[in-house]
Amino acid sequence: MEFRYLGKTGLRVSELCLGAMTFGRETSEEDSFKILDRFVDEGGNFIDTADVYTRGVSEEIVGRWLQGQKRDDFVIATKVRFAMGEGPNDIGLSRKHIISGVKESLRRLGTDYIDLYQVHAWDPRTPLEESLSTLNDLVREGLVHYIGASNFKGWQLQKAIDISRRNGWEAFVSLQPQYNLLCRATEWELIDVCLNEGLGVMPWSPLRGGWLSGKYTKDMVNPPENTRIALAEKEGWGESWSNYNNDFTWQVLDTLYAVAKEAEKTPAQASINWLLNQPGVTAPIIGARTIEQLEANLGSAGWSLTKEQIDRLNKASELYVSYPYNQDAIDQRKRGRE
Numbered sequence: 001m002e003f004r005y006l007g008k009t010g011l012r013v014s015e016l017c018l019g020a021m022t023f024g025r026e027t028s029e030e031d032s033f034k035i036l037d038r039f040v041d042e043g044g045n046f047i048d049t050a051d052v053y054t055r056g057v058s059e060e061i062v063g064r065w066l067q068g069q070k071r072d073d074f075v076i077a078t079k080v081r082f083a084m085g086e087g088p089n090d091i092g093l094s095r096k097h098i099i100s101g102v103k104e105s106l107r108r109l110g111t112d113y114i115d116l117y118q119v120h121a122w123d124p125r126t127p128l129e130e131s132l133s134t135l136n137d138l139v140r141e142g143l144v145h146y147i148g149a150s151n152f153k154g155w156q157l158q159k160a161i162d163i164s165r166r167n168g169w170e171a172f173v174s175l176q177p178q179y180n181l182l183c184r185a186t187e188w189e190l191i192d193v194c195l196n197e198g199l200g201v202m203p204w205s206p207l208r209g210g211w212l213s214g215k216y217t218k219d220m221v222n223p224p225e226n227t228r229i230a231l232a233e234k235e236g237w238g239e240s241w242s243n244y245n246n247d248f249t250w251q252v253l254d255t256l257y258a259v260a261k262e263a264e265k266t267p268a269q270a271s272i273n274w275l276l277n278q279p280g281v282t283a284p285i286i287g288a289r290t291i292e293q294l295e296a297n298l299g300s301a302g303w304s305l306t307k308e309q310i311d312r313l314n315k316a317s318e319l320y321v322s323y324p325y326n327q328d329a330i331d332q333r334k335r336g337r338e
Contacts, residue, residue: 001043001301004282006075007173008198009146011115013046013075015276016301017202018294019287020049024057026289032061035294040069042298048176048202048285050079050120051105059108067110074115077202078105079150079176081120093123093131102138118148118176122156128163136169148174150204154189161197172199174282179203181212181252181271181317182244188325191280200282206272209239211249214257214267218250255316259309265299272300274313 003012018039023032036047049058059078066074080101083091091097105114117138119131138144149157149172157175164171175194179186180203194201207213210228223229223241232240253267260270275284288294305313 001298003045005200006116006146006282007194007200009173009200011075011146011173013200013283014044015283016044016272016298017046017048017077017283017285018044019204019285020047020058020062021053022058022287022289023049023061024054029061029064031291033065034291035288036062036065038291038294039298045073046075046077046283048077050082050118051084051101051108052079052082052120055084056104056108059105063108063110071111076109076111076114077116077118077148078109078114079118079120080105081123093119093126095130095134098131098134098138102143106143113142114144116146116148116174117144118150118174121151122153128160129167132160132164132169133167136164136167139170146170146173148172148176148199148202150176152177152190154193157190157193157199158197161193171197174200174202176202176204176285178205179275179278179281180206180208181256181274181313182208182249184317184319188321191278195280199280201280202282203275203284205239206275206284206286207268208244209237211239211244212253212256212267212271214260216253218253252313252317255312259305259313263303263305263309265303266296268296269300270305270309270313272297273303273305274310276301277305277310 001014001016004015005011006013027035047062049062051059062076080098081093084101089096102114102117106112117135123131135147139147147170149160152175161171175190177186177190179201191201209232215224215227216229223233229239229241233242256267256270260267263270272284272286275281286297288297
């Protein structure tokens, strides 16, 4: 596995990041350790979790695994924002909750510092200055090395960067957005902000909950039982069958399956490799409930789709773009006629 710099920092991370959201939920501690060990065997050093994942259990599992490792060999990322209790201050990005959150994450992870501390989502109730100044203090104290954001809109991310710059505070070095062949609206503003400001991009849900894994075909009436999409349909999650059983999805999947066959890779491997070739992307976050799933996802690195294959996937997955996001396309057409 190759290493890439995280944004414009000097921090080098593996080109695939291991997401630990399943640890303690669908994956036992024993199997989680096996997944972590196998990821490291392939050269991975970048592990992402969050305090809210199974109410801290994911962090605890990663922490117990870390006790048998050389801590400085790994880049550990976690997040703060969502509810960790029933109290009025057990949620959000207030100074109180962030400080409480980082202390608890450090305890669960069994470490003296967090490499990348990320705000999990925007908090409309807390002044941005309060959150950013608190994060800056954590870096100055050495409890956190870098800070990042997840699930921000373009204007929110740019505003945070500008406030930090104006005050001389530590700024976000990365963004963790949803980004995949079925979710390319991320490119309309967020990727441009990251490229312009030098933030690394860590896409979550690179397979869109399994839609890009190769399990689904347009002749299906319902998703197979015991799949994440079937569960999403019952729970009303975003990746549900109802939301994605449409012509656009099948158009993307038809092209993906053809490209994967040509490349002699699985659809999941081709999907993640497509992400690895997108501008600004540092490390897609691969999740795994089993060691077999991890093995399959690890096969997305160490090779590359051809430019022609990437272009075909780009065309098949391109979303309709209206004003004002269509201006770049209009300008390109004008330049082509000049």
